[in-house]
Amino acid sequence: MAVSHSLRLGLLALAGSAGIFLCWKRYLAQRDRAIARAFQKIKSMNKAIALVVSDARNASFSRRNLSKYMVQRGLCPSEDLLRDATLLVSLLEESRGPPAKFAHELKQAAIDAEHLQRLFPEIQASYVQQPLDYGRNSRYGDNWRISCYMVVMENWKPKIMPHEPMLRCLGDTMQHCVAQFEAWYCTLKGFRQGSKRFSVMNAFVTRYRPVHGEDELQKHIDGANVDGSVILALPTEEPFEGGALHVWDGKPKQELVYQMAPGDCMFMDTKIWHQAKPISKGARWALVLFLKLEK
Numbered sequence: 001m002a003v004s005h006s007l008r009l010g011l012l013a014l015a016g017s018a019g020i021f022l023c024w025k026r027y028l029a030q031r032d033r034a035i036a037r038a039f040q041k042i043k044s045m046n047k048a049i050a051l052v053v054s055d056a057r058n059a060s061f062s063r064r065n066l067s068k069y070m071v072q073r074g075l076c077p078s079e080d081l082l083r084d085a086t087l088l089v090s091l092l093e094e095s096r097g098p099p100a101k102f103a104h105e106l107k108q109a110a111i112d113a114e115h116l117q118r119l120f121p122e123i124q125a126s127y128v129q130q131p132l133d134y135g136r137n138s139r140y141g142d143n144w145r146i147s148c149y150m151v152v153m154e155n156w157k158p159k160i161m162p163h164e165p166m167l168r169c170l171g172d173t174m175q176h177c178v179a180q181f182e183a184w185y186c187t188l189k190g191f192r193q194g195s196k197r198f199s200v201m202n203a204f205v206t207r208y209r210p211v212h213g214e215d216e217l218q219k220h221i222d223g224a225n226v227d228g229s230v231i232l233a234l235p236t237e238e239p240f241e242g243g244a245l246h247v248w249d250g251k252p253k254q255e256l257v258y259q260m261a262p263g264d265c266m267f268m269d270t271k272i273w274h275q276a277k278p279i280s281k282g283a284r285w286a287l288v289l290f291l292k293l294e295k
């Protein structure tokens, strides 16, 4: 009896591990198929690029060649072949797209949401409020205190020091955003891919809360000396209500409304009016970059 009981338990455990193994195998096979599809797509869009990123038989990706090519284009390769392949496909698709109507664009899932979710506890732990004086011409004056700075190049008062823990936590993400912004910008302006580089003037994480003075950012442009901006929606510990991003763009001017999900990036050309609407509940987190075109 005891033998048959432990035999049954053994069989159950075996069946369980076999199930996990099969799921894992299926997941890997799905990924392989997605990678193969991405390769075929690149081949159909641009044979020359497919040749550069492929293996010797030009039959699939060479991880090394793909990484090398991405670096050449100013992109940061990751450890994840599917992610890099997907990024390349979207860049090629973008560069073939119709002429841009707007000087801003929401790129959905620009940064992997699960990756951001994993980083989120560290983002929270690294976050400190660093009061900043936006100057007497700003409606915020010295009352802005819901951002934590990673890069500070402007002569702000009082001088803010970059908060190293936040930079360590989100530095790579920031570089991914810059690389994607550069690719987007070249497409927007019709420049050769890789020909324009941006440096980060200011980078900060803002946490909005549903209290007066912390719940919104009123309509503004990011400064006459800012050549481009990125807003990356971050995860949150408490889902929020409100908090849409409004952007005024186009000819004639239109007001566009975006409800961003974690991982979505808003790219904006210089001097685009925008506004973060108030939240009425929860907390909203965003990573914001002000960029300078390198001469």
Ligand SMILES: O=C(O)CCC(=O)C(=O)O
Residues within 6 Å of the ligand: 206, 217, 222, 231, 245, 274, 275, 276, 286, 288
């Ligand atoms: O939080 C947002 O969505 C907008 C942030 C922004 O525009 C800024 O900080 O300049």
Ligand SMILES: [Fe+2]
Residues within 6 Å of the ligand: 220, 221, 222, 229, 274
């Ligand atoms: Fe802004």
